[in-house]
Every structure is written in C-alpha cells, then in structure tokens.
Amino acid sequence: MTMNRETLINSILGLALVAVPLIALGMDEPFIITLATKVAIFAMAGVGLNLVLGYGGLVSFGHAAFFGIGGYAAGILASHALNYEPIMTWPFEVEGTTQMIVIWIVALVASALIALAIGAITLRTSGVYFIMITLAFAQMIYYFAISWPAYGGEDGLSIYVRNGFPGLNTLDPISFFALCAVMLGLAMAFSAVLIRSRFGLALQGARQNSQRMTAVGIAPFRIRLVAFVISAMITALAGALYADLNRFVSPTMMSWHMSGEIMVFVILGGVGRLFGPLAGAGLYIILEHLLGSSFEYWQLPLGVLLLIVVLFARGGLVGVLAGERKHA
Amino acid sequence: MFTLFLEQLLNGLQSGVMLFLMASGLTLVFGVMGLINLAHGSLYMVGAFACAAVAAWTGSFWLGLVASLMAAAIAGALVEILIIRRLYNRDHLDQVLATFALIxxxxEGTRWIFGSFPLFLSVPEFLTGTVMMPGEFQYPLFRLAIIIAGFVVAVGLFLLIGKTRLGIRIRAGEADRGMIAALGVDIDRLYTIVFALGAALAGLAGAFVGxxxxxxxxxxxxxxxxxxxxIVIGGIGSIKGALIGSLLVGFTDTMGRFLLPHAFATFLDPASATxxxxxxxxxxxxxxxxxVLFLRPSGLFGTEA
Known part of the structure; x- marks a missing residue:
C-alpha cells in the first residue's frame, strides 16, 4: 500500500506543478508562472544532487559549482554572441551563441569534465572528508569566478535577451515554463530509468555495503565517479536554465549557500525519492514567498522549520506523507 | 620589497593563528562527538558582535573580549543542549542540514538585532601604533599582540588537552565513548563542555579578527x-594537525596573494599578471x-576515516 500512496503523492505533485502556472495564466499572474519556473529549475538541480546524495549516499556539498558552471555557459556564450566577439580565434574561430541547445551541450560537456576531475580526487575520500572537500572545490571555483575579471567578476554577467529555442518564444513566461518543466520531466525520467538499471542497482549497493560490492566484482569508485559526473551534468543543465530565467549569472550561483539550498530541496522533499526534489523545491519556494512577503527576516523562521524537519520529520515531505520506503 | 615580504610573512602567521582558534574547536567537536558543525562560523560571529556591542557600551575592549568568550561559550552550550545533542547519533547529512539551519x-537573528550595517571595533589605546621589527620595518602593535595572544591560547589548549583531567577525558572520549561512560564519566556534560570550549575559542577569534x-x-x-x-589538511580530529594545517593555510593564502601577481609580472604585462x-x-x-588529499586521503595527521 505504501508504494501506492507514494505514487498518488507523486501524481499530485506533478499535476500541481503543471496546473498552478496554467491557472496563473488564466488569472493573468505572470509572477506565479515565474515562481513555478523557479520550482521546476530548482527541482531539476535537486534531481541531479539526489542521484549521488540519495541513491549513492555521497553527501556532495559542492553542487552549486555545477549549477554555476551551467549558468556561466549560458552567460558567456550569450555575451559573446551579443557583442559579436568570437570566444577564441586560434587555432580555429569559435563564436558565441544564443541557442539554448548549443548552450546546454556546452554546459553538459564543461560540467562533465570538471566533475570528472573533482570526483576523481574527492571520491578517494569518504564521510565527512567528502562533504568538506566537495565544499572546498566549489569554493575554489566560486573564488575563481569572483576574481576572474573577464566575465564580470563579482558583479556577474547580464544576459540581455533570453536565449532562444527553435519554435518557441522563450520570452513568453508560460512557454519558458513549459520548456523547463519538460526538461525537469526528462531529467526525472532519466533518473528513474538509471536507478532501476544495473548501474543504478550497483550505485545503491555501493551505498549500502561497498565491501560486499567489491567482493562481487564491482568497483565502487568507478560507479560513484560516473554517478557524480551524471549528477553534475543534470545540475549544470538546471543552472543554464536558471541563468536564462533571471537573464543574469553571478558567482552567487556558486556560493556555498546555493549548495546548501540545493541540498535542502532534496532533504526537505525526501532523500532518495524520485519526486523528493520537486516536493522540496516547491515547499521551499512557497515558504520563501509567504514568509518573505510578510517578514523581513524570513530566513529565521525558515531555519527553525528546517531544524524541525531534520529533528522530527525524517524522510522529508514525501517520506512523512507516504510513509517508510519498502526498500531502504 | 624584502621588508614587505617579512610583513606579509607576519600577516600570514596572524591569519594562521586565528585560523587555529577556529579549526581547533571544529576538529575537537568532530573528533570527540563525531559531529560536523557548519554553525561554528556563527559562534565566531557571535563572539565578534558581543565584543563590539560590549566594547561600545562600556568603552572597554577588555570587557568586550570577556563578553565575546562568554557569549560564544553560552551560545555554544545552549545550542548543544537544545539541538546538537540530538544529532550525535544521526548521519552526517542530518548534521549538515541542521547546522545549516542554525546558520x-x-x-538572520543577528541581522534582526544589530541591523545590516557593519560594526567597528577599535583597538585599545596602548596597543595602537606600530613597533619596529628586526629587519627594519614597522608592524602594527595590535596585530603582533594578536599573534602572541593566539599562541598563548594555543599553548594553553595543548596543555589542557595533554595535561589536565578534562583533557584526559576528552581524549578518552575520542577513543571510546562507550567505555568512558561506563567508567562513570558524565558524557553529556563532557560533550557540552567540549562544545562550549570550541565555541569560546571561535568567539575569541571573532573578537580579534573583528x-x-x-x-x-x-x-x-x-x-x-x-x-x-x-582540518581536512591536518586530519580531522587532530589538534596537532589543526595547528600545522592552520599555519600552512595562513601562509599559503597570504604569501600566494602577495607573491603570485609579482611572479606573473616577470613574464606578463602588469594588468593580466594581477x-x-x-x-x-x-x-x-x-x-x-x-x-594533500591526493597523497594522503585522511589528511596529514588523520587516522583512517
């Protein structure tokens, strides 16, 4: 029965994500559509993190770095295209672009390469070392973004016109929302397929008992490294969308606060649950909006609420509503 | 150039000593209680604000310094008793999230009370001015005093851990918490003391750096x-590692910022070198x-994690 209940909750969450902006469209409330877009994007960043954190048991505290890399992919390519400056002229000329598809590919490749390097070092460690080292690497990239003057440094980089997608007016809030929601859906579907595959089973096995995994002939390190890279790529894609949502990217996207927030989305919603990041991001944005509009110091009650969730509501929102998982 | 180099070396030493005050508490709490505490920086902030507020109110930096120690220790003890205590048996993920919430x-609480504008702490009268250092350069007296005070605290901490009854209990708690509880040590109180001690050190560092x-x-x-x-470089749980790591990070950071632009200027134009x-x-x-991690995954002085 518990599986059914989780499926029911998941359906309600999915429906709510689609229904709320449509109702907002009818009521002519573009701000709510933007909030829903933010939920979809944050949820996608969380889906990326959930892969390593929830299924792999690897507490990465540095996923904001990948979120920011995606953002900068969008910002840098767009700024070169809008200023008609090639990114490089030697050995061959590379132009900027305002096409989201190209930006996404660049974001995926860049984040994959950096995640491969970071993962290769950090995954040699475990437990609390892993938490701190992923944090430190993200800080390293953050400080690099701040001190590198070419792309705005601390001030960040504006994207004057939202990047384009073939056949879609991305400036129209509901169209851009639809794009983000579809991307989130694809990321979740991919994640669902992945965790049920042999690879996903190995990843979860490595979390539960890595020695036994080694004994049956599967090297946990390689499985984890691949998962880390895929996870970073999904989060980077979300970052590219986020930069386009705000038409702005700055080092703040890479700050450790952002890493903490992405982690909060996952945990608030339910660690290792497919719809957990969506539930968590949705709840977070609703709280931010409700508390923020009524109380200037809204992070204070948010902090208290988070504490209560950690101390008393283990399993997050989906966990509380759907009950214990059958397979822990 | 050479005197500037010496001055930066001292700045590196100062930043390393201050880092040690922070890192020693963090590493003690992890070593003894197995807790990763993100809110340690908040206790540093509490110390700085308590010092600034009390110094402004009474006009005495020294009372401010006492206030920073007290405020951070009390805040630490309260947080430990109310919240942190429930997290010892949880996994690191819960600890990270709960202490993130504490931040x-x-x-936000501090912003509510003190507002968003920065406060300024002034140096006590007789520590203003500079001293002539060997090598013929002027160095601010207060910074020198901070370095010395930091070293005194560091030595005190090593003596506390190495020579006193409390220190023996702390080390025993690191080794086997079940055993020392069985031997009749009030483990709850010991944990509160360790947490408050770490908090007080962080608060003191906050007041100095503030x-x-x-x-x-x-x-x-x-x-x-x-x-x-x-503490990652030094090895989590090791006070000695925290000291070596602090000095290494303090020097590397300060000297890197000072030397690297000069080094690049030897073969690049000044703007891009900077x-x-x-x-x-x-x-x-x-x-x-x-x-360091690539060579030693559990830090310089760490035991296998």
Missing part, C-alpha cells in the same frame, strides 16, 4: 570554510588541499 537562524576587519553578519562563513580546509595572479592566489589553498 540561517544565527545570521578588530582588524569589520564586524558583520556572514563574517563567519569564509573563515568556516578556511577552517574546514585546515588578474591571473590574484585569480590563482584565491584558489591556491584549495589546490594545496587537493594535493
């Missing part, structure tokens, strides 16, 4: 991350950390 509460910089919300976060780098040099300098300690 939100501390930062005097050379400004006192503002969020000031603890960059220091916290540096302290993480320190840009590349300072960008690389800001990443340098993380590169050092990655290098």
């Amino acid at each position: 939100l509460i501390f930062s 005097t050379t910089q400004s006192v503002q919300v969020g000031m603890g976060e960059p220091v916290l991350i540096l302290a993480f780098v320190v 840009a590349i040099g300072s960008a690389l300098a800001s990443m340098l300690i993380y590169i050092v950390m990655a290098l």
Whole structure:
C-alpha cells in the first residue's frame, strides 16, 4: 500500500506543478508562472544532487559549482554572441551563441569534465572528508569566478535577451515554463530509468555495503565517479536554465549557500525519492514567498522549520506523507 | 620589497593563528562527538558582535573580549543542549542540514538585532601604533599582540588537552565513548563542555579578527570554510594537525596573494599578471588541499576515516 500512496503523492505533485502556472495564466499572474519556473529549475538541480546524495549516499556539498558552471555557459556564450566577439580565434574561430541547445551541450560537456576531475580526487575520500572537500572545490571555483575579471567578476554577467529555442518564444513566461518543466520531466525520467538499471542497482549497493560490492566484482569508485559526473551534468543543465530565467549569472550561483539550498530541496522533499526534489523545491519556494512577503527576516523562521524537519520529520515531505520506503 | 615580504610573512602567521582558534574547536567537536558543525562560523560571529556591542557600551575592549568568550561559550552550550545533542547519533547529512539551519537562524537573528550595517571595533589605546621589527620595518602593535595572544591560547589548549583531567577525558572520549561512560564519566556534560570550549575559542577569534576587519553578519562563513580546509589538511580530529594545517593555510593564502601577481609580472604585462595572479592566489589553498588529499586521503595527521 505504501508504494501506492507514494505514487498518488507523486501524481499530485506533478499535476500541481503543471496546473498552478496554467491557472496563473488564466488569472493573468505572470509572477506565479515565474515562481513555478523557479520550482521546476530548482527541482531539476535537486534531481541531479539526489542521484549521488540519495541513491549513492555521497553527501556532495559542492553542487552549486555545477549549477554555476551551467549558468556561466549560458552567460558567456550569450555575451559573446551579443557583442559579436568570437570566444577564441586560434587555432580555429569559435563564436558565441544564443541557442539554448548549443548552450546546454556546452554546459553538459564543461560540467562533465570538471566533475570528472573533482570526483576523481574527492571520491578517494569518504564521510565527512567528502562533504568538506566537495565544499572546498566549489569554493575554489566560486573564488575563481569572483576574481576572474573577464566575465564580470563579482558583479556577474547580464544576459540581455533570453536565449532562444527553435519554435518557441522563450520570452513568453508560460512557454519558458513549459520548456523547463519538460526538461525537469526528462531529467526525472532519466533518473528513474538509471536507478532501476544495473548501474543504478550497483550505485545503491555501493551505498549500502561497498565491501560486499567489491567482493562481487564491482568497483565502487568507478560507479560513484560516473554517478557524480551524471549528477553534475543534470545540475549544470538546471543552472543554464536558471541563468536564462533571471537573464543574469553571478558567482552567487556558486556560493556555498546555493549548495546548501540545493541540498535542502532534496532533504526537505525526501532523500532518495524520485519526486523528493520537486516536493522540496516547491515547499521551499512557497515558504520563501509567504514568509518573505510578510517578514523581513524570513530566513529565521525558515531555519527553525528546517531544524524541525531534520529533528522530527525524517524522510522529508514525501517520506512523512507516504510513509517508510519498502526498500531502504 | 624584502621588508614587505617579512610583513606579509607576519600577516600570514596572524591569519594562521586565528585560523587555529577556529579549526581547533571544529576538529575537537568532530573528533570527540563525531559531529560536523557548519554553525561554528556563527559562534565566531557571535563572539565578534558581543565584543563590539560590549566594547561600545562600556568603552572597554577588555570587557568586550570577556563578553565575546562568554557569549560564544553560552551560545555554544545552549545550542548543544537544545539541538546538537540530538544529532550525535544521526548521519552526517542530518548534521549538515541542521547546522545549516542554525546558520540561517544565527545570521538572520543577528541581522534582526544589530541591523545590516557593519560594526567597528577599535583597538585599545596602548596597543595602537606600530613597533619596529628586526629587519627594519614597522608592524602594527595590535596585530603582533594578536599573534602572541593566539599562541598563548594555543599553548594553553595543548596543555589542557595533554595535561589536565578534562583533557584526559576528552581524549578518552575520542577513543571510546562507550567505555568512558561506563567508567562513570558524565558524557553529556563532557560533550557540552567540549562544545562550549570550541565555541569560546571561535568567539575569541571573532573578537580579534573583528578588530582588524569589520564586524558583520556572514563574517563567519569564509573563515568556516578556511577552517574546514585546515582540518581536512591536518586530519580531522587532530589538534596537532589543526595547528600545522592552520599555519600552512595562513601562509599559503597570504604569501600566494602577495607573491603570485609579482611572479606573473616577470613574464606578463602588469594588468593580466594581477588578474591571473590574484585569480590563482584565491584558489591556491584549495589546490594545496587537493594535493594533500591526493597523497594522503585522511589528511596529514588523520587516522583512517
């Protein structure tokens, strides 16, 4: 029965994500559509993190770095295209672009390469070392973004016109929302397929008992490294969308606060649950909006609420509503 | 150039000593209780604000310093008794999230009470001015005093851990908490004391650093991350590692910022030398950390994690 209940909750969450902006469209409330877009994007960043954190048991505290890399992919390519400056002229000329598809590919490749390097070092460690080292690497990239003057440094980089997608007016809030929601859906579907595959089973096995995994002939390190890279790529894609949502990217996207927030989305919603990041991001944005509009110091009650969730509501929102998982 | 080099060396030493005050508490709490505490930077901030507020109110920096120790220790003890205590048996993920929530509460609470504008702490009268150092250069007296005070505290901490009954219990708690509880040590009280001790050290560092910089919300976060780098390099749980790591990070950071732009200027034009040099300098300690971990995954003095 518990599986059914989780499926029911998941359906309600999915429906709510689609229904709320449509109702907002009818009521002519573009701000709510933007909030829903933010939920979809944050949820996608969380889906990326959930892969390593929830299924792999690897507490990465540095996923904001990948979120920011995606953002900068969008910002840098767009700024070169809008200023008609090639990114490089030697050995061959590379132009900027305002096409989201190209930006996404660049974001995926860049984040994959950096995640491969970071993962290769950090995954040699475990437990609390892993938490701190992923944090430190993200800080390293953050400080690099701040001190590198070419792309705005601390001030960040504006994207004057939202990047384009073939056949879609991305400036129209509901169209851009639809794009983000579809991307989130694809990321979740991919994640669902992945965790049920042999690879996903190995990843979860490595979390539960890595020695036994080694004994049956599967090297946990390689499985984890691949998962880390895929996870970073999904989060980077979300970052590219986020930069386009705000038409702005700055080092703040890479700050450790952002890493903490992405982690909060996952945990608030339910660690290792497919719809957990969506539930968590949705709840977070609703709280931010409700508390923020009524109380200037809204992070204070948010902090208290988070504490209560950690101390008393283990399993997050989906966990509380759907009950214990059958397979822990 | 050479005197500037010596001056930067002293600045590196100062930053290393201050880092040690932060990192020692963090590493003790992890070593004894197995807790990763992100809110350690908030206790640093509490110390700085308590010092600034009391110093402004009474006009005495020394009372401010006492207040910073007291406020941070009390805040630490309260937080431990009310919240942290429930987290010892949880996994690191819960600890990270709960202490992240504590940061939100501390930062936003402080902003509520003191506002968003930075406060300034002034140096006590007789510590203003500079002293002539060997090598013929002037160095601010207060910074020198901070270095000495930091070393005194460090020595005190080593004596406390190494020579006193409390220190024996702390070390025993690191080794086997079940056993010392069975031997009749009140483990709950010991944990509260260790946490408050770490908090007081962080609060003291906050008051010292607040005097050379400004006192503002969020000031603890960059220091916290540096302290993480320190204890990862030194080996989590090792006070000796925290000392070596602090000095290494303090020197690397300060000297990197000073030397790298000069080094690049020997073969690049000044503008891009400054840009590349300072960008690389800001990443340098993380590169050092990655290098240490690549060679020794559990830090210089760490036991297998």
